[in-house]
Amino acid sequence: MSDQEKTKRRDFLFTASYALGAVGVGAAVWPLIDQMNPDSSVKALASTEVDISTIEPGKSITVLWRGKPVFIKRRTKDEIAEAKAVKLEDLIHPEKDEDRAKNSEWLVMIGVCTHLGCVPLGDKGEYNGWFCPCHGSHYDTSGRIRKGPAPTNLEIPKYEFVNSNTIKIG
Numbered sequence: 664m665s666d667q668e669k670t671k672r673r674d675f676l677f678t679a680s681y682a683l684g685a686v687g688v689g690a691a692v693w694p695l696i697d698q699m700n701p702d703s704s705v706k707a708l709a710s711t712e713v714d715i716s717t718i719e720p721g722k723s724i725t726v727l728w729r730g731k732p733v734f735i736k737r738r739t740k741d742e743i744a745e746a747k748a749v750k751l752e753d754l755i756h757p758e759k760d761e762d763r764a765k766n767s768e769w770l771v772m773i774g775v776c777t778h779l780g781c782v783p784l785g786d787k788g789e790y791n792g793w794f795c796p797c798h799g800s801h802y803d804t805s806g807r808i809r810k811g812p813a814p815t816n817l818e819i820p821k822y823e824f825v826n827s828n829t830i831k832i833g
């Protein structure tokens with residue numbers, strides 16, 4: 664092999680491993696956290712209570728539940744009206760807003776993009792809801808997919824209101 668060929672081969676190997684490294688980092692995040700979770704018997708019982716009394720209208724918090732981020736958003740009147748005004752036939756994954764939010768002021772969703780698992784950003788995107796920057800999925804103010812590669816709406820976990828200030832997830 665000539666020196667020139669060796670150099671080319673080295674360059675190729677470097678580029679290939681570099682690309683693999685970049686993909687590896689993103690893909691490794693959830694499996695790694697998943698391995699740290701307790702086994703399924705403990706998981707089945709796991710629930711968490713969240714104090715929502717300090718969340719202002721229009722703001723949201725993110726809590727970790729079973730190793731996944733959960734968005735709790737206190738919606739403004741405009742955001743609720745926007746979510747309710749959408750016709751089901753305009754939706755990629757048709758779901759009524761009232762079937763997604765038990766109390767229309769509060770939206771509780773798993774904050775994992777249904778495309779390939781990135782965490783979407785709040786108050787972003789073309790539908791004033793969430794935007795996933797990984798491949799450009801836009802979710803509306805009900806967390807429903809409106810544009811981009813994600814196939815389904817952001818998932819709603821099992822949750823209930825313990826009282827007006829507390830939500831129990833799980």
Ligand code: FES
Nearest residue numbers: 776778779795798
């Ligand atoms: S992971 Fe969100 S758009 Fe691909």
